[in-house]
Amino acid sequence: MKIGIPKESETEKRVAMVPEVMPKLTKNGFEIVVEDGLGINAGFSNEDYKEKGASITNRNEVMSSEIILAIGVPENEKWNKGQTVVCLADPFRDAEIVKRLAAEGVNLCSMDMIPRRLSKAQAMDVNSSQDNLAGYKSVILGGQYSNKLFPMMMTSAGTVRPAKIIIMGAGVAGLQAIATAKRLGAVVYASDVRLAAKEQIESLGAKFIEVDGMEDFEDESGYAKPLTPEFIQKVNETVCKVAEDADVVITTARIFGRDAPITVPADAVKRMKRGAVIVDMNTDTGGNCELSERDKVVEKEGIVIVGVSNLPGTVANTASMLYANNVANFVTSLTKDGEFVLDMEDEILVGPSKESDFYVKGMGGVLVTTNGEIEKKQERLKGAIK
Helix, strand or coil: CEEEECCCCCCCCCCCCCHHHCHHHHCCCCEEEEECCCCHHHCCCHHHHHHCCCEEECHHHHCCCCEEECCCCCCCCCCCCCCEEEECCCCCCCHHHHHHHHHCCCEEEEHHHCCCCCHHHHHHCHHHHHHHHHHHHHHHHHHHHCCCCCCCEEECCEEECCCEEEEECCCHHHHHHHHHHHHCCCEEEEECCCCHHHHHHHHCCCEECCCCCCCCCECCCCCECCCCHHHHHHHHHHHHHHHHHCCEEEECCCCCCCCCCCCECHHHHHHCCCCCEEEECCHHHCCCECCCCCCCEEEECCEEEECCCCCHHHHHHHHHHHHHHHHHHHHHHCEECCEECCCCCCHHHHCCCCCCCCCCCCCCCCEEEECCEECCCCHHHHHHCC
């Protein structure tokens, strides 16, 4: 079978496959064709791909492959019925893509739908691999735009006190941000609506910001549940009070398939000290800070607000390598005798069964459409595209 890797949009620097990961696929019998110039923005040349056995060709030939590996859904393409595309489709938020590919008879596998609690899915969990990098880069950006150094320093000219950093949310991205900020010498405070995160936060050396009346707002899939407006306000007030004298605030709150919740309202920004920095990690889904702007660095009320929407894309070489491993592990797990087979009994594809400890109502696996049909397991998805 032939696997095609097309170039991404102009704004996406990551690529879906890197040369060093290709042998995972070729040794399973796949032929790989990549679009001319595929990896330039991520630091990979045509020669790098050729050395690992790929053919360099034009987009039309790449897009005629039985399997397409990509970051985003390739746009403005004419698909062949029965093709499989493996990418990050964000199907709950972009129902039009699902309807379009279903109409073309394409098998759409959206890697952001990986049932992450299944042990065999963890090597394919693109959300974790990319969020980990985003958490790291958010701290680096905070340091870049801050007017303070992070660590304490004893100098002949006086003692430099460490910076105070607030991390709002302690999922994969938040925990990496905490660890990175601590390694750089900052004093770190962190919050989360999941009580289970308290121990993780404190184990990394940060101080947990507790909110009165907190319950464990974690759903069966490991994501944070939507909160009531009343509790959101209480969380905002508590955390933003701690953040008033912070040097850097990093927001990580993301609800799968929904717009990002506002965790830093405009009035909280006004109360922060002049020169502070807010790094909003979720401007691609609306933003956590009410005053942030997608893909812009703005100054409002004397506060610098960083709104880079694709943080993993700013470290494209590393992000591409991790994503390629995730995707290669997924493809090879469904390969039998050199053929990629959509096994409708596989929990990675269709989600855990009702008898499984990991079953979540309305949440299927990565397979979103099959030969023109929207997968019946995707109850939430079917509701979203009506």
